Amino acid sequence: MNPLNPSLEGFLNILKPPGMTSHDVVAKARRILREKRIGHMGTLDPDAAGVLPVALGQATRLIELVRGDKSYRAQLLLGRITDSQDISGRIVEERPIPRLTRQDWEELLKEFRGPIDQIPPMVSAVSVGGKRLYEYARQGIEVERPSRTITINRIDIVQYHEDVPGELILDVDCSGGTYVRTLCHDIGQRLGCGAIMGWLIRRRSGPFYLRDSYTLEEVEQGLTPEKLVSPGEVLQHLPDMEINKRRLPSLKQGLAQFLPDKSWTEGQWIRMNYQGQLLAVGQAIWQDDRWYCQPRKVLQWSETTLK
Numbered sequence: 001m002n003p004l005n006p007s008l009e010g011f012l013n014i015l016k017p018p019g020m021t022s023h024d025v026v027a028k029a030r031r032i033l034r035e036k037r038i039g040h041m042g043t044l045d046p047d048a049a050g051v052l053p054v055a056l057g058q059a060t061r062l063i064e065l066v067r068g069d070k071s072y073r074a075q076l077l078l079g080r081i082t083d084s085q086d087i088s089g090r091i092v093e094e095r096p097i098p099r100l101t102r103q104d105w106e107e108l109l110k111e112f113r114g115p116i117d118q119i120p121p122m123v124s125a126v127s128v129g130g131k132r133l134y135e136y137a138r139q140g141i142e143v144e145r146p147s148r149t150i151t152i153n154r155i156d157i158v159q160y161h162e163d164v165p166g167e168l169i170l171d172v173d174c175s176g177g178t179y180v181r182t183l184c185h186d187i188g189q190r191l192g193c194g195a196i197m198g199w200l201i202r203r204r205s206g207p208f209y210l211r212d213s214y215t216l217e218e219v220e221q222g223l224t225p226e227k228l229v230s231p232g233e234v235l236q237h238l239p240d241m242e243i244n245k246r247r248l249p250s251l252k253q254g255l256a257q258f259l260p261d262k263s264w265t266e267g268q269w270i271r272m273n274y275q276g277q278l279l280a281v282g283q284a285i286w287q288d289d290r291w292y293c294q295p296r297k298v299l300q301w302s303e304t305t306l307k
Contacts, residue, residue: 008035009057010228011066015213016044016052018199025052025216032220039063042070042176042205047088050202051210059231061297065269065281067206067237068176073158075198076168076184078191085121085181086197095193097166102157105168109155112187117147121182151175152183167198207234231299232271232278240271241293243279248306251280254298259284259291274306 016025022043030038039060041053055063079097082089152174159169172180181197188195203210214227243251264284270293272280279301282293
């Protein structure tokens with residue numbers, strides 16, 4: 001726990017402004033809060049704005065377990081291809097823009113719903129050959145990169161006027177690891193006219209919503225308890241088990257705990273609670289003809305401070 005401020009444990013939903021990198025946001029939050037252990041959950045492009053949740057203190061150990069699905073609102077611009085797949089890049093080619101009706105768009109977008117393959121853009125942080133793709137891009141080198149399967153759960157038209165055929169506003173719900181700029185590029189390739197992403201707003205990241213986010217200026221005014229979300233709330237999507245009080249010492253030592261009889265899956269992540277308070281997160285293991293939960297991430301707590 002943070003000795004200067006023990007309340008700095010949990011998740012903070014920051015509203016990232018355009019013009020800052022995700023790293024910049026974390027660095028500024030670290031200075032404001034005087035907390036070294038801060039990590040963000042999902043990089044947001046410098047020109048983009050929106051939800052950038054950060055974990056504070058012990059919560060940084062739980063980042064990998066937070067739901068990774070995202071929601072975006074994006075501007076799609078037809079007729080251009082850039083080397084970054086967005087409006088900030090160098091224009092590689094310009095092509096005539098087709099005139100489509102709203103119904104044409106509705107039919108086209110059906111092709112991009114569900115599981116689809118996507119090739120990460122060269123400006124992404126994906127590693128190839130032990131090097132980030134954006135590092136190659138800075139040297140003017142384009143490397144072959146494997147496609148990845150992502151899922152578009154929803155892609156809906158927010159705004160489209162046939163008298164402005166080169167612009168479309170979309171809402172996208174997708175799995176983690178989705179590049180909206182690449183989605184725009186692929187739509188343009190499907191039409192044959194090319195397309196890029198204009199502006200981008202992330203409206204949701206897992207359980208964190210834009211309406212509940214705080215600007216860095218608001219954080220600087222004071223980190224009150226209501227601005228933090230507890231690890232237990234953030235991990236609500238995981239099944240849970242209740243720890244008996246007499247088993248607390250063994251849990252603190254990282255010893256496996258009996259699981260109640262039900263259908264478990266080997267390796268399944270489970271919240272380990274005592275009277276509703278998250279103490280650890282473990283994985284289901286089958287051992288000696290029964291299920292156990294093996295603690296993997298035991299948080300710091302004192303039995304005297306438990307409810």
